[in-house]
Amino acid sequence: MKAILSKPVPGLGQTGDLVEVSPGYFRNYLRPRNLAVEATGKNVASVARITQQQQRAAVREQHEAEQLATRLAELPIRVTLKAGENERLFGSVTAADIAEKLRDAGYEFDKRKIVLDEPIKRLGLYTVHIKVHPDVEAKVNVLVEKR
Template identity: 35%
Template sequence: MNIILTEKVNNLGNLGDIVHVKPGYARNYLLPQGKAIRATKENIEIFEKERSKREEENNKSKSEAEKLSKELKDISLIILRPASETGLLYGSVSTRDISKLLKEKNHSITHKQIVLEKTIKDLGIYEVEIKLHPEVGKNIKLNVARTEEEALIQEKTGKAVVESVEENNDDSIDPKTIDEISLEKLDGDKALNETSSGNDPNDKITKKLKK
């Protein structure tokens, strides 16, 4: 399917380019998102008449995005979440959570502008991408911790505060331990034999009482 890009699309083209893509990609993503229109004869003629206006609007929005990018230069977010000792969150951190936190800091960023490869489910330091414009992106630091104190530690170390679990893979057994196990087994067998043969001390006490 031939389409006209209404904005820059990574690995595809720039504003005004006519490109050929798979129908599914166009119908399910590019067209619904407003990133392209069908390259019909009529649309091509209309777009050419509006090209200069579209380019002007694009340059204006790009300039605003670059300004916002500078405002976000030194921003670092902290999100506190309960988590297990191994760092697994009791829940998760989503793009909506990040958007809400940014709005609390007077930065109007929608959750659709925030790019996460997957939902955050562990404590730690993350680099989160924000798409301010098709041609302007900004990475910010996100610190996911249990408490403010642990957030400070994670900020300094760059690592999540979790309990280290040492795995002992040594299958060898101390000879002394083997001897102790053997003696315990022998004592247990001896007691069992005495009970079976009627030599249980408790039996002797019972017999005396009967006399």
């Protein structure tokens, strides 16, 4: 018999998948645990509608993330710290420092979304990557200046 999964089932499929299962497996395992519903015409249409809504929402979310990445790329971030000889900083610029500067500019990002290969320890202009969305990464220019 055909069933539509309500929740992910290991070895069978993900939420919304139409799967072929034995009637006993459906009756004794899937339905009592609310893991699946019978694949009637009404249920299949309902799942198709929900899937379309989720796809539209995902596309909209990615589009908004791309717009945010564009705005972030134009945003100048300046960090001023004390520096010694050879343009070496006393301390370093970390992801938390950049997150704080972004917060001051009106953008809220977790420091774990800011990708630094290593902390910035010299004066200069650096390109920092920010994970805005799983598929979208923004490039932000960070200017480290001497105080």
